[in-house]
Amino acid sequence: AIQLTQSPSSLSASVGDRVTITCRASQGIRSDIAWYQQKAGRAPRLLIYDASSLQSGVPSRFSGSGSGTDFTLTISSLQPEDFATYYCQQFKSYPWTFGQGTKVEIK
């Protein structure tokens, strides 16, 4: 199975900060990766797909990049509603796998 390792596991940041989360795959997955945001008690919400495509309705401060094994999710200017846990997921091959998550907390 393809393993996805996110870093950091958690981070503290302030409103307005630029935040970058990394996802590393154990083998090449082209650009077959998506990013989700999950708030406590809620279902995940799709942010980015195909490594860099912004899902409709998602604010443009969210962006994704990367291909092969290394991917990043960037929030250009953190907003109060962005404090949540973020997950990457690969669709390259079964079993589809998720990263362990990155919790973004208020500093």
Added chain:
Amino acid sequence: EVQLVESGGGLVQPGGSLRLSCAASGFTFSNYWMSWVRQAPGKGLEWVANIKQDGSEKYYVDSVKGRFTISRDNAKNSLYLQMNSLRAEDTAVYYCARPYCIGGACYNFDYWGQGTLVTVSS
């Protein structure tokens, strides 16, 4: 508006069985692959199973193979997960999710249900 509504969760003893359902609306259910994804309390997300539009292909994570069965009824716009031989480690919120797939490739889960909690405990 796309809606996915899960039901059927609850408390079950180890070794027991449970059947989850997901009622879909707002889209042509028979045109889409469908999935189950779970999340143990305080843990991350885990993909569980997929089923093709006509039910002819099914895929499972290794930890549930031989115990869980995914199925669908396109006439009823419903997705199911039959869970047998349940273990404590199956305790989780189970989400019904719609993968967006085109031409044999899938790109994301674009819609999720609210989840249903399954607790396996004596």
